[in-house]
Amino acid sequence: MKSKVMIVEDEALVAMMVEDMLDDLGCEVAGSFGAVGDALAWLGGEDPQPDGAVLDVNIGGEMVFPVAEQLRERGVPFVFATGYGDLPRKGFESIEVLAKPINVGQLRVAVNKFRPD
């Protein structure tokens, strides 16, 4: 069964690539969002929760952390993907960070930990 992965990424061009990479890695894109509010609304909605998530950190000037908190509460594993070298991420120090540009090998390792129920 394919892992269903959520993407939060404000840059459309980068999001398209992450979607493409996930597709290559045998995952299904459960939802792809360009804004923190949209991502939160989706998580709070009727759709089944994802098996994992790839989160950009700075979403159009807004921090992605509320989404990360929601995912953590639900026990959904996730990774950050960011071009910022060392962005403060209080409370999420243990979460893996993928650098941008994205190394697909690293992404593979990360999504292999996203196991569908």
Added chain:
Amino acid sequence: MLDYAPRDDAQHADNGLLTLIETIEALSATRTISEVADVVRKAARRISGADGVAFVLRDNNQCWYFDEDAIGPLWKGKRFPLTACISGWAMLNRQTVVIPDIYLDDRIPHDAYRPTFVKSLVMTPVRMEDPVAAIGAYWAQEHTPSPETVQKLQVIARATASALESGRLHDSLVDARHHGTFLLQELDHRVKNTLAIVQSISRQTLRAASSPEAFAETFENRILALSKAHELLTRRAWGRAQLEEILDKALAPFSANLSDRFDIIGPALTFSAETSVSVHMTLHELAVNAAKHGALSTADGRIVIRWSVEETASPPMLTLTWREVGGPPIVGTPERKGFGSQMITRGLARDLGGKATLDFTPDGVIYTLRAPLSQRMSLAA
């Protein structure tokens, strides 16, 4: 030339010119206000032979007794209104004041002086044209300092002014260096983000390419479009860009004179820096398709670009259309799932939280974007 021959202050004062020069040198080596104050209080006392010296800073409308060196406590650390102390008077009036007996001078707040040893004083402002501080010398007896002593205090005040000035310069250099580090970090982030975009383009161009040559051509054109998009961002200092400017830049490679091929009408609309790149890339892909298969592939095909904002909607909604006319007849809907069609139908719409459609009508392609106004896209003020 200063006359430094000892006179009335001889028994207390070190009146040597050497001391004055040493003081000036010491002041020029200072980096902080505290260091300046430390040099001033000691040197001014030694040179004037006074029983006490205070270094007073102007802090807006207050005198701040910053540091002192005296036989008994003065007012170190205290603040008084400029109008309520003699250092304030000296700074406001931009002149040195000599008071042989403070209790005979009504500019002096006598109550503030009673707990102290002070009976007479000299107060000289620092930076005469616009005082930022003052140096006070105090004596325990009624006393009239010699003109030379007053002059030397004024020399110290002038050296202090330049020391404070270079201290300020030093502080601003440190600030600038911090700012520079911040800019470098931001640059690092933007470069990495841009490289991620290039990575995205290369990956998805490769996927749809029929040959290495086809890949190279399409990829290079996309990188050139991205580069043009960045030119606009740089020119705008990474601020907002106008839709008209983006259209000019993105469509220029397709028509030497835009109005020959394009009808562009719409209200002034601006995009955030990041979204401007998506707008530019979307327009590029639409134009590439038009040049290959649509209205720009014939001698007199045209493209009508219109946009408007429904301001009564909440939030206000943009509708933008790209309608091709005069191109070759279109039969059916081509199968597309490459980067171009992804960018056109999903990319920008996703950025803006809206919807985009690409319809292949018999008359030509119609691209429609509907999206709410937001921080990323707004009407120009």
